[in-house]
Amino acid sequence: MNLEPITFPWLTLLIVLPLLAAALSLVLRKHPVFSRWLALGITLAVLAITIGIFIVADGRGGWLLYEDYPWIASFGIRYTLGLDGISLLLVLLTAFTQVLAILISWHRKYQMAVFYSMLLFMEAGIMGVFLSLDLFLFYLFWEVMLIPMFFLIGVWGHERRVYAAVKFFIFTMAGSLLMLLAIIALYLLHGQQTGDYSFALAALKNTSIPPALEPWLYAAFVLAFAVKVPLVPLHTWLPDAHTEAPTAGSLDLAGLLLKTGLYGLIRIAFPLFPEMAAASLPLLAAFALFGIFYAAWIAYAQIDAKRLIAYSSVAHVGFMVLGLCAWNVTAMEGSILLMFSHGITTGALFLMMGMIHHRTESREIGRLGGIWGKAPVLSAFFLFFALASLGLPGLNNFVGEILILLGAFHANPLWGALAMGGVVFAAAYMLRLVQGVIWGPSEGRTEEITWTDLHPRELLILAPLAVLVLWIGLYPETFLAPIREPVRNLLEGASLVAMKGGLP
């Protein structure tokens, strides 16, 4: 680890800027237009900072930035933030997504300022999750990001929003409370053993846990993260939440919230309990594989386009978890890259469904169709992102998926071979979606309304996404370089002796 001397608290800025803006726009909620520009300005500033860090980092390993201050000293709680390649990628995704979330909700009518404030709160929370290295702090941010999402779904959602919001809240809360218990148990154990009461991740890694207790603590962590990921069969909150959330909410859910679960597995659960992790990987892989097929299969039956995309998310995270379970460089890098890619493609699909819903006020596959004839540019983008999502080579998801598959096959040929079959399923439901929305005769809602093709603001949202899709698809090195060393450290540091490491 090469710790940078603390010069300027860039990381804190990433969290504090949105937090302040959120508070300010709550206070000035009588001036929605101001808060809109404020939100856009702040998210752009955050994006600029992360891009700056990304460029300066230039694929270096180790902790790129690191901040550490005592916070509640009597309990050994510290304010520790750290940024390495993995978090850098996710922080970048967060900053980018949030700008789009603001842009897509540009003309929201009801309580606009509060809406933006919620988005900004969430940005702060998610940034915190991706950056904090102190478990107490991590837990704090973990819960902070939950609350704005609850309101986004519950207040600004579609028809069954309250049901979805409560379901989302209870699911994630049940998981995270278990995690809190485990964190406290770990804290006490470590304190008793060393006399140093600390929540620091690095310190807690060295705790020796009684064998009887270890599975329970590990299970509590994994359960909390698995709910968020979500791993089948803990996924049923997700289709409801995604479907009922406003577009910006779906975007954040798919693009960011799901990633926090995976990030938690990588950053916290696996390093804290290396032996348990090694033992549980086959089980997790089985769940992941099951999820790939189960979710894809269900996606195929969906009537609501947003719900279909939501289930496709579940199938995709199945791939990501499988990549983690393979536990070798190729698959792990693939997983992290797919986390990034999936945020872009699925986010884009949700955005596009939002645009279509905005025009037609319908999300039903049966009532749409034939949009190509009415709005070719919009349809072309839709097709493009759908293809990226089904893993067409040359587009972004393929790179992550093929790395995962190669790694998984190496770890266990059956995993790779089975997961490869999931690709057909992905094509089946994605093409059904495309078929139902843009091809076919234009009848139903498509015929009833007057169409406008994409307007400049929408083009401004989709164009960078499309560029990223191609960029990652054709030259993934830019995004693979920063995670190379962290992944190696992770694999070596956790020293899962039982598993095959690396490739031949």
Added chain:
Amino acid sequence: MIVPMSHILAFSGAMFFMGFACVLAQRNLIMILIGVEVMLNAVGLTLVGASALWGQVDGQIFVIFLMAMTSAEVSISLAMVVYLHRRSKTLEADAFSGMKG
């Protein structure tokens, strides 16, 4: 100490249970409040006795707090009693079941 501690405890215990019986048995709100007062004062007596026993002043300070609190409590509860009486023309405790689940 002039009076043995055991006597004080016995006395205040008796007082406490008399108050308690009053609270339980009476149906009139005012009588219930009186019962509560008796119970509180029983506790106060114990505190004074204990304070004298150990020669420490804490107990007596507690009692002073207790008295101040009791007077506040009594004034509030009596005001509520008056209000309730005005509202429903009765002081039967069982007539008020607005908290029924």
Added chain:
Amino acid sequence: MNPNLLFIIPLLPLAAAVVNAVAGQFLPRRLSEGIAVGAVGFSTIATLLLWPLVDAEGVRAELYTWIASGDLRIPVEIVFDPLSASMTLMVVFVSTLIHLYAVGYMREERDYARFFALLNLFVFAMLTIVLADNLLLLFLGWEGVGFCSYALIGYWYREKKNADAGRKAFLVTRTGDVFLGIALLWLFSLTGTLSITGINQAAFDFGSGTLLLLTLLLLAGACGKSAQLPLMTWLPDAMAGPTPVSALIHAATMVTAGVYLLARLFPLVSLSSTGMAVIAAIGAASALYAASCAVAQREIKKVLAYSTMSQVGFMFLAIGVGAVGAAMFHLFTHAFFKALLFMGAGCAIHLTGENDIFRMGGLGRRAPLVFWTFLAGALCLAGAPLTSGFFSKDAILLATFAGGGVFQRILWGVAAATALLTVFYTFRLVYLVFAGSPRAAGEAHRLPGVMRWTLPPLAVLALAGGLLNLPVAWGGSGVLNSFLGRFAGREIHASHALEWGLAGLATLLFVLGWLLARLRYRPFPEERISPARDFLLRGWEADRLVSAVIVRPFTSLARILWQRGDRKGIDGFLEGTGHLLMAMGEGLRRATTGRLHSYLGGFAWGLIALLGWMLLRYAF
């Protein structure tokens, strides 16, 4: 010459595709068409100019590293060796003519930019397959052509049928791709590289079981793209696309990608004799199956589609008996004459406004140029002596027969029967479309010149294509075989007498088939309806079988999983838990009477219980 210039060949169509996709709608029509045709045309010229680069070992060029992770390194690397060079030349040349033809064919379409963008993208993807020296890069092209064919078959998307046909093509071929993908994963796991050259070298060390499984996986992938049994159902439906698409996808390029893949990996594939036998058997079975279906089809393009499937079956057979040279020979001649036939069929459809051959007729007199060129293609397809099809099919039959064993003899028998059927349905087509009196009722169009004048060059190539690889027995020198060198597969050892004997037999079959068709369809241009004909018309009911065995169970299981699994199962369990808790709360609610006395009573009992417990604890 700088080998990096080779990248011009695939990148030109890509650039044109990008231009047309992004700005096509704003460009004048002529410019958009010009860009599309020009790009492919220049690719052809570039291929010819760069031809001197070919050498037996292959020239390599690397653009950049596409993916690198751990020990995996996927360079964007192309290889220009005899196999890929000859295939490239065929692809770009035929594509150029098809593009030109498409300019005429799509003259009245308003959405031309999408069409030409996809057509160019298709050529790019196909060239990627052909040139790639890396299996993953090949896979990019492989999936790329899959997508392009999906979008092109469903080009007239307003009709649900067309869009569904496109989707079917994509899904069925992708099912094959999965097997190819698994083979790819496995090969990487075994060798640590995905370079085709590297894999072919490493293949000698694999165990025989591994080799067999790998061969079968590769075969399954090839079957998907090449519409061989059992992944063939998409091809007849794919005729929903515009005719140039049919010509491009189903004649010249995409369906032959499977053959090319097996030819590329022949060093690996050939190591497993069982695998080779399976390839040959699949090829022969597909050939016979498709030929039998072609006999009963009514739509002109479906006849051609089934005949494509059948001819590709011949190529598989050739690969399976080790005659890669013969397979490639047939691939090239087939590309010429099948593209010609499709384009001719497009003209016929254009002229009559009909798809149904039983409602055409009499076109021979109306459009002599179309007739004569179509006839040239038909003669090649039927394998009339001295045409290209005759030589290439004969080479395959000879190679099969020369294999010697009982199994090879059976395959040869199947192939010969297929050849007879081919002659029959080809002339059935010719007679029904061009002979007799006009029966069309549809709206006729005038034929644009650009459509007509692309036919003669192909006709000449189709007729004379035999010279490419004229066998020694016929006074030639097997130019293609010697050019392909080590890629040509096994040597065929056959005496000239056997060669002449088989050629004579082929001629006999040709005459027999022609006579049968002549006697049946020249005087009676109508069909006889029978259960057998229905069975063949519907492709041996393959669609119904797939629908009953796969599609319907898949769909209903999807619904069951959703409703029973997710809704009733998981959500039901959780909501049940919720209801249970609510019920418990309901029960507890009764305890809160709201009456002061019950609370105080509870308080008293609690106190007594507490005191009692403490007393008991201190007492004992």
